Amino acid sequence: MTGINIVPVKFYKNTFLKKIIKELNSRFHSDISLIALDLDVEETYSEDRGQFFSSQIIALSAPLTQTIPGKVLMITEVDLFVPVLTFVFGEAQLNGKHSLVSVCRLHEEFYSGISEDELLFQRTMKEIFHELGHCFGLLHCIDWDCVMHSSQGIEEVDIKGNFYCKICARSIDGLK
Numbered sequence: 001m002t003g004i005n006i007v008p009v010k011f012y013k014n015t016f017l018k019k020i021i022k023e024l025n026s027r028f029h030s031d032i033s034l035i036a037l038d039l040d041v042e043e044t045y046s047e048d049r050g051q052f053f054s055s056q057i058i059a060l061s062a063p064l065t066q067t068i069p070g071k072v073l074m075i076t077e078v079d080l081f082v083p084v085l086t087f088v089f090g091e092a093q094l095n096g097k098h099s100l101v102s103v104c105r106l107h108e109e110f111y112s113g114i115s116e117d118e119l120l121f122q123r124t125m126k127e128i129f130h131e132l133g134h135c136f137g138l139l140h141c142i143d144w145d146c147v148m149h150s151s152q153g154i155e156e157v158d159i160k161g162n163f164y165c166k167i168c169a170r171s172i173d174g175l176k
């Protein structure tokens with residue numbers, strides 16, 4: 001199985017990234033690397049919405065990552081949107097190379113004003129596994145215990161399971 005490359009995009013929490021990498025290493029046999037990309041996402045910012053256009057960020061990253069083998073998982077602090085939705089937690093290319101996860105709306109502060117580091121980490125890992133799952137060709141799963149269940153809001157992120165169900169896991173090579 002090819003590697004997974006973690007790319008911070010407007011994301012500066014190194015301790016948090018290390019924790020993510022450690023967790024991915026415990027779940028996948030593939031090499032997990034942290035890489036830096038010279039990616040300027042300002043042109044994807046919508047003044048009207050105060051958010052960044054996730055599909056455009058993925059499109060901008062494609063030419064910069066052509067020679068990098070494996071998957072590219074971008075992690076950002078900024079709020080993301082696609083035109084038909086108020087916001088997205090992330091986006092991925094189905095059976096493709098690129099995925100993007102925003103932690104903006106995974107912070108408990110966003111909802112209650114209270115900071116909860118462990119909850120933020122759990123939510124972030126769920127969304128990372130979810131978007132990576134799409135890159136590995138998985139569609140949404142009807143099983144609420146499965147991380148591939150779709151999440152329209154934060155309650156649904158919290159309700160769903162924190163890893164792939166047995167059926168979804170079978171479709172991913174290289175899971176531990």
Ligand SMILES: [Zn+2]
Nearest residue numbers: 130134140150
């Ligand atoms: Zn999805």
Ligand SMILES: [Zn+2]
Nearest residue numbers: 141146165168
């Ligand atoms: Zn599933």
